[in-house]
Amino acid sequence: MYLTKEEEAILAGEQGEAKRLALNVIIKVGEALGAEKLIPIQHAHISGISYNNIGEPGLNFIQNLYELEARFNVYTTINPIGVDLDEPRGFPGATTEFYKKQAEVIRYLVRMGAEPTMTCTPYYIRQPNPGEHLAWGESSAVAYSNSILGAWTNREGGPLALMAAILGKTYYAGVHVPENREPRLLITVDHPNLDSARSSIIGMLLGELVSLEQKPPYLEFTSSTPDHIGFKEMCAAAGASGSLELCIIPGTPAAREAKTDFHQLPRESITRDDIESKLEEFAPTTMPDMVFIGCPHAGLQEIRLIARHLKRINKPVRNHFWVSVSRHIYKQVTDQGLDALLQMYGIRLVRDTCLVVSPGWQKTGYTIATNSFKTLFYMKRIHSVETRLAPIETLIQLSTQT
Amino acid sequence: MVKYTLKVIVEGSDNLEGEILVFNHPISFLGDFDPKTGEVKDPNSPHHGKTVKEKIIAIPAGRGSTVGSYIIYAMAKNGTAPKAILAGKAEPIIITGAVISNLPLAEGLPKEFFRHPRTIKGVYNAKTGELNTEE
Numbered sequence: 001m002y003l004t005k006e007e008e009a010i011l012a013g014e015q016g017e018a019k020r021l022a023l024n025v026i027i028k029v030g031e032a033l034g035a036e037k038l039i040p041i042q043h044a045h046i047s048g049i050s051y052n053n054i055g056e057p058g059l060n061f062i063q064n065l066y067e068l069e070a071r072f073n074v075y076t077t078i079n080p081i082g083v084d085l086d087e088p089r090g091f092p093g094a095t096t097e098f099y100k101k102q103a104e105v106i107r108y109l110v111r112m113g114a115e116p117t118m119t120c121t122p123y124y125i126r127q128p129n130p131g132e133h134l135a136w137g138e139s140s141a142v143a144y145s146n147s148i149l150g151a152w153t154n155r156e157g158g159p160l161a162l163m164a165a166i167l168g169k170t171y172y173a174g175v176h177v178p179e180n181r182e183p184r185l186l187i188t189v190d191h192p193n194l195d196s197a198r199s200s201i202i203g204m205l206l207g208e209l210v211s212l213e214q215k216p217p218y219l220e221f222t223s224s225t226p227d228h229i230g231f232k233e234m235c236a237a238a239g240a241s242g243s244l245e246l247c248i249i250p251g252t253p254a255a256r257e258a259k260t261d262f263h264q265l266p267r268e269s270i271t272r273d274d275i276e277s278k279l280e281e282f283a284p285t286t287m288p289d290m291v292f293i294g295c296p297h298a299g300l301q302e303i304r305l306i307a308r309h310l311k312r313i314n315k316p317v318r319n320h321f322w323v324s325v326s327r328h329i330y331k332q333v334t335d336q337g338l339d340a341l342l343q344m345y346g347i348r349l350v351r352d353t354c355l356v357v358s359p360g361w362q363k364t365g366y367t368i369a370t371n372s373f374k375t376l377f378y379m380k381r382i383h384s385v386e387t388r389l390a391p392i393e394t395l396i397q398l399s400t401q402t
Numbered sequence: 403m404v405k406y407t408l409k410v411i412v413e414g415s416d417n418l419e420g421e422i423l424v425f426n427h428p429i430s431f432l433g434d435f436d437p438k439t440g441e442v443k444d445p446n447s448p449h450h451g452k453t454v455k456e457k458i459i460a461i462p463a464g465r466g467s468t469v470g471s472y473i474i475y476a477m478a479k480n481g482t483a484p485k486a487i488l489a490g491k492a493e494p495i496i497i498t499g500a501v502i503s504n505l506p507l508a509e510g511l512p513k514e515f516f517r518h519p520r521t522i523k524g525v526y527n528a529k530t531g532e533l534n535t536e537e
Contacts, residue, residue: 028501029494032411048472053432057479058472061502137468157471157498174494212463212491243428243465243493378467381433381443 001027001171002037010167018070022163029160030171039133039172044076044165045122046114047137048158050357051102052082053382059101061159062108065166072113073168077122079138079158080297080324081106082358084351091353093360114165118352119326121232121297123149130253133176135164139239140232140296140374146246148231150253152176155245175216175246182258183218183248185210186265191272192223196302197391199230200237200373201278205270207242216246218255218262223272229302236296237373282376282389284398287319288369291395292355294324295372302392303329303338306347309396316346317399324350345400361385369395406511406533411492414506414528418485422458422526422535423449426519429459430466431473431499440482448519454484458526462490462516474499486526488533490516508533 003011011027013020026038048054054061082102083091094102110116117125120138123145128134130150136142137158145151154174156164164170175181187209189202210217226234231249238244248254248262293302306323323342325333330351333339339349355361355368356375361383368379369388379387390398427447429435434444440455464470474496477483486506487496490513500507506528524535 025498025501028412029497032492032497032501033494047467048469050469053469054472055437055476057476060479061472061475139466139468142468154494155468157468157495159471159475159502160494160498161468207465240430240466243463378433380445381430384443 001031001035007038016069018065018068018166021068022070022166025160025163026167026169026171030173033171033173035171035173037172038169039176040169041074041135041164042132043126043128043134044072044074044161045079045134045136045138045141046076046109046158046161046165047079049079049105049109050082051098051105052357052359059105062105065162066108066112070112070166072165074165075126076114076165077117077125078109078114079118080120080353080357081118083353091358091360093358098359117326117328119297119328121299121326124299124326125328135161135170137161140236142245143235143239143247144232146175147235147249147254148252155239155243181216181246181254182260183216183262183265185214185217185268186220186262187217187268187270188220188222189270190222191275194224194226194230195391196229196233197371197389198275198279199226200233200371200389201275202270203234203237204241204278204373205274206247207238207240207244209268210242210244215244216248218248218265220250229305232296233372240374240377279389284367284369284388284390287398287401288367288388290320290322290368291399292322292368292370292375293392293395294322295354295356295370295375297326297329297354298323299329300332303333305392306396307338307341309393310341310345313396313400315400319399321347321399322350323347324354327351355379356382369398371395404535404537408488408508408510408531408533410508410528410531411497412500412505412507414486416527416529418458418506418526418528420457420485420523422460422522422524423452423454424460424516424520424522425449425462426516428463428465429461430464431470432467435473435477437473437476437480437482440477455482457484458486458488458524459484460488460511460515464493464496468495470495471499471502474505475503478503478505486528488526
């Protein structure tokens with residue numbers, strides 16, 4: 001790999017051990033992926049923050065970097081954690097010890113220079129500009145920022161994003177290279193009515209369908225197009241069932257940059273039947289013990305949609321019903337009085353966390369329902385808990401029925 | 403005996419011998435494996451319930467969470483990690499995990515290798531990338 005004089009000096013340890021370590025890891029990963037140089041980044045987003053996921057080894061890894069005097073050299077945000085740190089009694093699965101360990105992870109990251117955003121939707125806090133190079137962890141945010149916002153980032157592993165934050169640079173490979181952003185497969189998606197759950201299923205199918213050689217796919221929506229919430233769910237699902245970091249979607253910066261004539265590409269299709277049969281397979285059969293919305297963290301659009309359905313049905317929910325948001329969105333929700341409305345109908349707004357990354361969900365006979373395939377994918381695996389999928393409106397209807 | 407020559411990404415011992423767990427689906431280390439035990443958690447996996455601890459795993463590719471790198475690291479620290487990861491194609495999440503954990507990683511196994519999930523015996527040289535399987 002070509003290194004500048006400054007990078008060579010860093011590798012020789014002239015700017016401290018933390019930077020040397022960070023550069024060493026980035027070079028090794030970059031060389032394995034064929035990178036010939038490093039490039040500056042505008043924003044690092046670090047995943048692997050929840051103590052429930054990374055445990056003591058992850059905490060020690062982060063602590064070690066802090067003690068080596070690592071400091072972030074670029075704007076850096078961080079992913080959700082295992083609890084809402086300001087609500088010490090709200091999480092039955094979290095012990096006092098867990099709160100303490102989780103707070104330690106955050107303390108080291110903030111001292112290194114991270115914004116305590118605790119969200120998987122960093123684009124609501126600082127929306128990247130089209131063409132901006134980033135080093136982001138969090139598979140859902142990577143797919144969303146590349147596909148919809150026109151940013152350029154690989155699916156960086158949590159520790160790599162951390163190293164890139166220290167260095168302010170990442171390796172030049174993958175979708176940082178223009179030719180790797182040219183579509184290689186055309187997928188037509190035909191469905192007349194795409195809500196967030198159905199969009200989520202499209203994402204699941206995309207993740208399973210598109211092979212490594214066929215990335216990125218060009219998506220043509222022939223009947224209806226997902227809305228903002230739908231695209232968020234689609235990107236999150238595709239990053240769970242598969243490894244999609246970029247979909248080329250008409251009208252987006254990535255589609256404007258692409259030079260390939262998509263009519264000439266090999267074709268695949270996702271039909272209404274494909275989507276409906278999966279939705280049927282995943283549908284809840286009875287009132288779930290718990291409903292969870294907010295994977296990825298809900299924005300104002302999801303909150304307003306939930307509020308609209310609640311006001312129309314005008315009955316309180318009869319199960320546990322959680323909606324998770326970032327601190328940033330929480331403030332906007334409270335400023336508009338929407339938190340009071342949700343609370344009135346029995347819905348709990350949760351900050352900083354989500355079901356996937358929080359402890360204590362391994363309950364026999366318990367059923368969770370969600371509009372997010374990503375939640376379904378990980379709840380079944382990490383927490384071995386029965387999880388079903390349905391559109392937001394259906395989830396509210398099921399939860400309010402008497 | 404079938405011989406494969408793989409591209410070494412993270413080096414290791416020249417004589418890793420034992421069972422190779424061959425997966426026919428891509429892997430998200432977060433979710434698909436339990437870092438405390440090394441158990442396969444994916445309910446749809448043909449290897450569901452088995453452990454990868456002290457085995458070599460062969461996986462076609464990565465998928466899923468970017469937290470996967472930390473799970474590889476935690477498995478290495480907990481002593482539940484596989485002896486080596488042999489991939490069809492490696493990607494940033496798995497490479498990062500293997501690099502920070504110093505866990506042997508290579509890529510270049512052909513697609514046909516992953517057609518059937520199975521457990522086979524073999525010897526992998528994590529210095530040269532040479533893999534000899536019993537098949």
